[in-house]
Amino acid sequence: MINNLALRITEKMLKSGGISEEEKELYIYGLFMIISQVMFFAFSCALGLVFGCFVESVIFYISFAAIRKFAGGYHAATEARCEISSALSLLACVGVIRLSKIYDFRTALLCAAAVCAVLIFAFCPLDTPEKPLGEKEFKYFRKVSCIILFVICSAIIAAFVFKVKLVFVPCCAALVLEGVLITAGKAQRVLGGKKKRFF
Template sequence: GMEIIMIERIANSISEKIVMYNHNSGDKEIYNYGLQIIFNTLFSISAVLLSGAFFHEFTGAVLFLISYCSVRLFAGGLHAGTNNRCMMIFISGYIITYLILRNLTVHFNPSIVCFLILLNCMILFWAPVDALNNPISDKFRRSMKNKALFISLLISTAVSLLLYYEFEAGKWAFAGLCWVCLILVTGKINNIFMSRGNYHHEKV
């Protein structure tokens, strides 16, 4: 879309100025890529917050963002190929969540507890999901897993308390955790298929 083109142009313009200042043209692509990630992230968060305000669910949007972003930062997940695709998946995820939850009342019950346990087990066993072409060390992997699980357990506790005391806002934090686990599982499955494809290709 037009916004994506604008982000690319702004990132390119700033990276050119940085390169001119540093006199190191070899780093232009690195600056450009980093700036695009920053701008895409800011645009995605702004789009979700504006959507939440438009839907009269600003608090829900904030809780969804806190839940999703804090765990996703350490859990990893599906890598959509480009920053722009990641951005569109993220924004679409919130809109889909809103459409599902807008008229849905979620009460605290044993099913919610079981589902929260399942989500945390997914993070325990599968996080972090990294890119196959950019694997991380075992030490860093353990650190990221521990952080993702710790944050997920905190959010699960907050969700349980909010729903137990009948605060509707709890469902948005719950949805954020569900969405990040969906991205996690999708990324894990995608990596399995890709690694199998690479294995068969090498055998041939």
């Protein structure tokens, strides 16, 4: 759906002479990324309004989007699967944020976030076979990933010490989700490599 929308917009820009044929693929990709980010941010905000945790949902999505952009992670085989899995992941995380208002599981969440932070540090940046990173890109993405990871971890520790759940829970949820995705992406790469070798 998002890709079709990006394609239609790009085609209109091409017909109007705004871009050249050589720039078409670049614009499709760029528009796809922008539209998907806006749509999922809006979805996260909507969930926050429904569950009564709007501010936390905004903090969660910004934190997650930042680390995900540079650290990478699992990519679904099709656009439909990607959209569905992304929506379900956001729903699960906002659900956890909502539950944190009822139950106190800060210690468990802190432990989960710590484990996921280690996984992110170990595996980032995780590129894709379709768009592999060059040596300079790899170093740049790793550096930025580590900086963002450090900032989020610092926010989590400070929020835990001073008991600021408004920041603590969404930042933990962001790290846990990215930790799961980057681990799944790494497993996908390893298993994919084995299949290519044996079949």
